[in-house]
Amino acid sequence: MNKKITVTLVAVLVLLLGAFGIKSINNKNVQDGEKTITIEVLSEADNINKKEEIKTSEEKLGAVISNKEGYEIKSDGMLVKVENIDLSKSTNEYWHVSVNGEDAQVGVNDQVINDGDTIKFERIKFK
Secondary structure, three states, X not given: OOHHHHHHHXXXXXXXXXXXXXXXXXXXXXXXXXXXXXXXXXXXXXXXXXXXXXXXXXXXXXXXXXXXXOOEEOOOOOEEEEOOEEOOOOOOEEEEEEEOOEEOOOOOOOOEOOXXXXXXXXXXXXX
């Protein structure tokens, strides 16, 4: 077999294994069944400090909030609208997402939720 073909096949195999590995890492902590999460919204600019408890059987945060009126998620998973406050065109602010006090590491569409999680959406200015 030609060296180029062998190298190409190995590269494709490595890419496929990497993609499956990333998917399994993102889904490793998926909790099935009903769960209760708390959504906190904080925006000093709008004088909002709100908590809401939500019962859901969804596995990911995006599925939960995409059903809520006043929220919008871009296709890349970035949260751009919370409580009808749209920051999609803002050049100096964004909706910061944290889960149980830790910065979210993925977009809301990929954020796995578990029973008892507290998710905070906070209006933040870029530094």
